[in-house]
Amino acid sequence: MNSAPHIGLFIPCYVDQFYPQVAIATLELLEKLGCQVSYPLGQTCCGQPLANSGYERETEGSSRHFLELFNQFDYIVAPSGSCVLHVKEHFPKLPDMEKEQNRVHDRIYELTEFLTDILKVEKLKGSFPKKVGFHSSCHGLRGLRLASCSELNIPHFNKAQQLLKKLDGLEWVELSRNDECCGFGGTFAITEEALSIQMGKDRLADHLSHEVDVLTGGDLSCLMHLEGIAKREGQKVEFMHIAEILNQAIR
Incomplete structure (x- = not known):
């Protein structure tokens, strides 16, 4: 520009x-x-x-x-x-x-x-030497099309992945179910508490089974939901918004 x-x-x-x-x-x-x-x-x-x-x-x-x-x-x-x-x-x-x-x-x-x-960012000079699992939130995924959805027969893409994989040392973890809802859904987490929690547990388990160091995403509401479950279960995984990772890495 x-x-x-x-x-x-x-x-x-x-x-x-x-x-x-x-x-x-x-x-x-x-x-x-x-x-x-x-x-x-x-x-x-x-x-x-x-x-x-x-x-x-x-x-x-x-x-x-x-x-x-x-x-x-x-x-x-x-x-x-x-x-x-x-x-x-x-x-x-x-x-x-x-x-x-x-x-x-x-x-x-x-x-x-x-x-x-x-901005069409092509290079990011920085490092983040950790295993990172990315949660694709529903609004971003199926509303804004920030990544490809498994239900659509289209080539794979993920805009967050494009950015994170430019950082030295960062290991992008491929999850078993890349685009599954975490169960938060705003008031859904209140009106359907049990279902919301179970969905969150399932989503968290996918990250934990791949031994991620950091669980990240672009919507803090979803990360807040997953982090709450992780803390109640005594899990040690770290939660960071993607802005925090990128900003810290290119410091």
Whole structure:
């Protein structure tokens, strides 16, 4: 790119409240890769929890606010596939803001998607000498198409893998079931607790059976679910968002 793109950094609520270190890692990583990054202080929830609970009409205010706040940037980047998908595909239609809505739709990206498709990162000078298992979250996988799905007859690809395999010493672990849901699903984990936990245990077991050192992913909600199960079972596997790995590796 001829000039540094101006990025609006969108940090979802649960990242801000529970994992601020991931927000910092995302900011530092983008700056290391030559981006001009701004963090709009007025940002709020994108409205996904309300919409997922059946209150789509109640998200109009937060949707308008998001569009007004982020419309000015060249790109909008977030370390969360689920929130990006909500903004792109599940905002209520706002006829009086159609131009802004279309522009934001075309310019908002999940972090790994932005690095591979827009910045077109080809080299990463850094090392991370550990065995890494990657959890492909449903929103990113089947909504944003960040990786190929086993149910589709298409060539294999994985945008996170493209990035992580550029790091010296990192061993990418091929899981037995690469694209299985972890069972979190937001309110699903509350309304269907037993099923959610069992799905999480199955997903965790796949990583543990391959003796991964670090379990990573692009959606902290899924990682939080899996980490909670791991801690309750006394498992020692480390959990890191992919932004943390990349930022730490190229320090």
